[in-house]
Amino acid sequence: MKFHTMPVIRSHEKRENSLINMSSRDKPNIMITGTPGTGKTSLCEQLARETGFRHINVGDWVKEKSLHSGWDDDFECFVLDDDKVCDALEELVEEGGCIVDHHGCDMFPERWFDLVIVLQTDNSTLFDRLQRRGYSQKKIQENVECEIMMVVAEEARESYKEEIVKLLPSNTSEDLERNLQQLVDWIRANT
Numbered sequence: 001m002k003f004h005t006m007p008v009i010r011s012h013e014k015r016e017n018s019l020i021n022m023s024s025r026d027k028p029n030i031m032i033t034g035t036p037g038t039g040k041t042s043l044c045e046q047l048a049r050e051t052g053f054r055h056i057n058v059g060d061w062v063k064e065k066s067l068h069s070g071w072d073d074d075f076e077c078f079v080l081d082d083d084k085v086c087d088a089l090e091e092l093v094e095e096g097g098c099i100v101d102h103h104g105c106d107m108f109p110e111r112w113f114d115l116v117i118v119l120q121t122d123n124s125t126l127f128d129r130l131q132r133r134g135y136s137q138k139k140i141q142e143n144v145e146c147e148i149m150m151v152v153a154e155e156a157r158e159s160y161k162e163e164i165v166k167l168l169p170s171n172t173s174e175d176l177e178r179n180l181q182q183l184v185d186w187i188r189a190n191t
């Protein structure tokens with residue numbers, strides 16, 4: 001199943017033959033993914049501050065650098081162009097030390113990431129967060145359904161090796177603290 005809130009132009013299959021060679025990186029790259037509102041950006045910003053790793057918010061890049069093919073009224077978001085996004089990120093990710101923040105993960109070359117984190121939030125908590133953002137009822141419903149059906153977790157499991165995909169709860173400030181500390185520790189152990 002595809003993620004409802006993220007229409008993507010697919011002009012190619014996953015770039016398995018990416019130019020990136022993991023062994024050439026001094027620092028690892030982390031993908032932080034999850035349904036919108038699960039807390040990716042909150043976690044990534046703090047993690048970047050603590051570790052000096054570069055936080056790449058893909059949604060912001062798509063808007064700022066026009067890595068899309070226009071606005072989709074039905075899905076209420078930009079239609080992301082995966083080729084443009086991967087081209088724009090490739091050089092940075094090649095260097096390592098990147099934390100990539102996006103609500104989908106299957107468009108990226110598998111070898112880009114050494115760890116893939118999927119944040120998960122209880123339905124009622126996610127509903128409240130998205131309502132506070134002023135999302136339409138349709139958009140809230142679509143996102144909460146995605147979370148219930150574990151669409152992003154499934155996508156991550158299908159796209160990356162099982163051993164590098166970790167599901168973490170993201171409901172409370174205690175969860176945020178714990179997740180942050182685990183990732184800081186992981187980065188320190190892998191640099």
Ligand SMILES: Nc1ncnc2c1ncn2[C@@H]1O[C@H](COP(=O)(O)OP(=O)(O)OP(=O)(O)O)[C@@H](O)[C@H]1O
Pocket residue numbers: 034035036037038039040041042043059102103129170171172173174175176
């Ligand atoms: N662990 C947490 N506990 C409580 N509140 C949280 C937690 N994580 C994030 N939040 C709050 O939830 C809201 C959504 O968080 P955030 O913007 O980080 O989510 P996101 O997954 O990056 O969303 P999007 O994909 O739409 O950018 C914010 O108001 C944030 O303060």
